[in-house]
Amino acid sequence: MTPENKKELNQHLQAIAKIIYEESDPKKVKNLTGIEETIREQTLQYIKLQI
Numbered sequence: 001m002t003p004e005n006k007k008e009l010n011q012h013l014q015a016i017a018k019i020i021y022e023e024s025d026p027k028k029v030k031n032l033t034g035i036e037e038t039i040r041e042q043t044l045q046y047i048k049l050q051i
Contacts, residue, residue, distance in 0.1 A: 016047070 001009070020042045021029070028034040 024038045028038050
């Protein structure tokens with residue numbers, strides 16, 4: 001991957017992470033298990049359908 005593509009990908013991933021965090025239940029993201037479950041749920045519900 002070119003450095004430019006890596007940079008662009010990272011920017012998009014940061015934006016996605018911000019949205020997922022904002023849409024998450026604050027009580028669920030207090031530990032690693034909750035974070036992992038939240039990311040998995042959000043990925044399956046929203047992201048996987050788009051790729």
